Amino acid sequence: MKIKFKIQGIHCKGCLNLIKLTLEEYGFTDVDIDIAEATGIVHDNERTFDEAKKDINTAFAEMEKCTVADIKQI
Numbered sequence: 254m255k256i257k258f259k260i261q262g263i264h265c266k267g268c269l270n271l272i273k274l275t276l277e278e279y280g281f282t283d284v285d286i287d288i289a290e291a292t293g294i295v296h297d298n299e300r301t302f303d304e305a306k307k308d309i310n311t312a313f314a315e316m317e318k319c320t321v322a323d324i325k326q327i
Contacts, residue, residue: 255327257294262319275312
C-alpha cells in the first residue's frame with residue numbers, strides 16, 4: 254500500500270532526513286520526501302491503512318518542527 258501526506262514546516266534537507274529516518278524507524282519503506290512540494294509518500298504492506306495513519310501521526314508527533322496533514326492511501 255502507498256500512502257501520501259502533506260508536510261507542514263519542512264524547510265531543508267535536515268528536516269527531510271529527520272522525517273525519513275523517523276518513518277523508517279516506524280517500519281515504513283521506500284520513504285520519499287519532496288521538500289519543494291512539501292509531501293511524502295511511504296509504502297507499507299504490514300498494517301491496515303488506519304494503523305499506518307496512526308503510526309505516521311505518532312512519528313510526526315515526535316518531531317518538533319514538522320507536522321503532517323491530509324494522509325491518504327493512493
